[in-house]
Amino acid sequence: MGSGKAFLKEIQAGDNEMNINQLQEELDTNIFTVSFSSLGEKDRQNQVVHQGDPLYCQNCKGILNKFSNLSLFNNSGSCLQLSWNCEFCTHLNEIQIQDGDIPEKEEALYLIQSHFQQQSQKQEKNSITFCIDTSGSMSTTTEIKGKVSIKTGLTNKEQEMLKQFIQPGTEAHYLKKQKQISYVSRKQCLLSAIEQQIKKLQQQNPEKVVGLVTFNNEVVVYGDGSQQPIKFQEQELYQEVQIKTVLSRCANQMMQNPISKQADNIINICEQLQDNGQTALGPALISALELAKVGKPGSMIIICTDGLANLGIGALDSESSKRFYQELGKMAAEKGIIISLVTIKGEGCKIDTLGELVERTNGIVTRVNPEKIGEDFANIINDVVVGTQVELKVILHKALKFRREDLIKAENNTLKKYIGNVTKSTLQTFEYELKSEQELKKENIDIKKLKQIPFQIRITYTNLKGDRMMKVVTKLVQTTQNKVEAEKSAQVEVIHKRLAQKTAQIAKKGNYEEAQTYNQNWNQYLQKNPHINNNQINQQKNLIYQKHNEKLSTAIKNQEVRKQKSMCFSEIEQKGNSLKQNSEPFNSKEINNENSESILFGNSQSINTPLNKEKNSKRIDQNEYKQQKFDTPGSQSSSKIEFKKISSNTISTIDSNFINRKTNSSQDSSSSNQSDEDQDQATLYFYDKGQF
Ligand SMILES: [Zn+2]
Structure with missing residues (x-):
């Protein structure tokens, strides 16, 4: 409560002000x-x-x-x-x-x-299947300060790759530096995280069955590691029915041995994995689902990837992929299987599409630095299905x-x-x-x-x-x-959960402005209300929540800017087309000017301008807090600065994007844009779950 x-x-009865208030949002502890x-x-x-x-x-x-x-x-x-x-x-x-x-x-x-009455109910234990990306990008290395305990050493190929980054003549410096800084690849981080979890499960949950599926140019289904692995390659990666038929015949056998027996085997397999090629996530997920279906409801699939699914069915560059992942999520949810997604910071993987799949099964979406994968796995595995x-x-x-x-x-x-x-x-x-x-x-x-x-x-x-x-x-x-x-008996943590969850839910529908207004109104009410804040405990809890709320609203602001940008792009494209149709010369400078104009207009609507803020605080004032003043002149001017800063940023990003598009070298920029967007999407998923 x-x-x-x-x-x-x-x-x-007959109170006029009451009628006005009814049209506005109520802010209370209900x-x-x-x-x-x-x-x-x-x-x-x-x-x-x-x-x-x-x-x-x-x-x-x-x-x-x-x-x-x-x-x-x-x-x-x-x-x-x-x-x-x-x-x-x-x-x-x-x-x-x-x-x-x-x-x-x-x-x-x-x-x-x-x-006992439900005869179809299977009696097997539930399982965890790791669905692991071994595409080329997994060999990307990261600097990690301090000592890290990564058991798996660098492969020769990875050592060669590292040498490229060392300037000739600075090897000594590099080696010296090596003492405080370790370079590890995403794959190494991932494998050590899996190893860690397998050892933990071996001790705490020895009866659990753990399965393994890897994907790059091919999908390799290892199951519990006791059988010969099954591979799907090339054309097979597009045959959903065939993959299902092959695996449904042998999935039982591949998922029968508990981790107490198979731990060393699976760790061995992991250490031999090579990373190269593309990302056939779709067919890998179908395979993992076949393995997970063997166990009883409550089984988990943990996908770990660092890139965009781009091979086989469910490749995210195709239009039909959204539908594919939705269907997969529905199927998993019906079987009581939870799918969670761990994505590695650095590259984009379209969390909006994959997130829907995860959400359908009530799994967790995270985006982490490679060295944090272990923590994420632990959180996911500990959050058991009840x-x-x-x-x-x-x-x-x-x-x-x-x-x-x-x-x-x-x-x-x-x-x-x-x-x-x-x-x-x-x-x-x-x-x-x-x-x-x-x-x-x-x-x-x-x-x-x-x-x-x-x-x-x-x-x-x-x-x-x-x-x-x-x-x-x-x-x-x-x-x-x-x-x-x-308000005096308010339980602020309950209000925090609601505020974060509802804000994220509104934002996930793409209604970023509405989400911001909702969030600002409630957050101000919560932080400034003297009765809610009449004790130290609530004040402290509010202070801690403030950090979460900042993260959440930053993600929403970023998303709003992206939305405005993409609306702006389609406008430019339309204008560009009509210009071409009128057979007038294509003048990029002219279009750039148009561009910055409409961005300014868009932002003045989306970002909290002093004018908007005044409106908001007025609304709250009317809501029974007439004695309360929510905005000091100082805070208004700071929001003005913020507004200016964001809009000028936006313009410069758009300009550079525009040039990139024209010179046809947008690959890098769009990949890092996708990565930033994934980060913000992951933030929305996190707060929607209310698990902070
Ligand atoms: Zn009744």
Whole structure:
């Protein structure tokens, strides 16, 4: 809960200002988060599973719970006949229930279908499959200061490559320098990270099956390392059906030995890997999926790549690739398989397309320096799956409605969401508010009588044993009509999660301006509100969050600039075409001028100009904080400087890009642009997950 108290706004009939406020965004502590960590095995063992089925309200489908208002009207043996005045919709239900089956705790667990009843359920363990890029770019080296423990030495070829960078006559200097600085290739970093994880799994999870698939010009499927590897080359890389058929025949055999037996074997294979050629990611992913399907739901695929998939099906330079990865993500999610993506900084790999695939399976997208790959692998592997095919339903009291949810009608107080796989750190955030005066009148609700209101979440999921379960959590929250009172018991970390997640979600749809406005309004509210910040703990938490928020909003600003730029390009192209059509001479100078003009116009809309900022703060002022002044003149002038700086940067980048395009040497520049964009995309994915 964003606050220990639910804020029910006082309604004053005929108040004009109230009507104005309604059009604007409400800023308050009416926020809550839903986490799924308690679905995990350990917690489950301590929980009582209810014998009977959950009892639903006939009217609103809320579920009978600890707080339900019951009165007995007949008692025949162990079966009770009760009347239940539903706490969500006030409907009067007549129910029959076994004595002792009325929930006594806030959390209640029900078994919907046992795995014994689901015959198709496989009994194998779940697995981890590493899907590893061994293309040529993986031999790119990085300087690492200080000592690093990379066991795998440089190959002869890599040593030759390094020599190119040493000026003749400076070998001594280079060697001296070598003592403090190590040069390691991406491949070395990756392999040592895999080795590290395999050793850890060997100790902590010896029964786990670990599979390996590598890709460059060919795809090599090693499985657990016990069988002869299977290779796909050339034309085979375009035959999705053939790859699937070949592997479905032998995947069982290739994924049967636990890591306790196979660790040395896999490490050996890794040490022999050579990196060269292109990046056949698509066919490798199909192969990895075939291996992962052998295990039961909760299996993982970890893709590690440093470049653009450019060979075989799913090559990202083809138009159909987006669809291909979407389908693959859907297929994996249905099987309860999580796919995570670790990309290495330096080159572009189109995170927007691959990210969608990962998101569908609820995996993690990261972008790291080569020496950090190990940390990432550990985070991914530790974030275990706790449930698959997860459906979430949230029920609010009928006086409330959800705020800022696209999926549902505004007046609705229930929300259903299909989530698919969940890990122990999966997080969902919601905002709610009081219904409008009219709506409340229509439903005959007097909020003055609502001293406390119930919230209920219902999670229907398949656990790792294959049982279909339902978990119902009901909480009763005190209400207040005094906003300050709610703010005084604010839980800022809940608001942080919501703010970051919602901002990232809006931005991921390409609505960068909207995301920035949302973010700025809420962040100012959070940082400047005297009641929320009336204690040191909240102040400190706010300060820490500030760093996250800066990262997030920088990524969004960058994306907005890119959007403006690409809009500008298509404009230029159109103009260029029409110029050509009119058979006028192609004058690049003239077009460049046009170019800078429209960029200035675009930015004045997108980046927070003093004018915009004034508008925003005015809006907040009207929102009951008249005594509060949000913008000092100083902060306005600094935002002005920022605005100027960004727009001049943009122009110079565009100019150089424009020249690059004309001289047809845009390869390097577009690759590094893609890499920067991937970085910002990864930031959005990170904050959307709310796992910070
Ligand atoms: Zn009801």
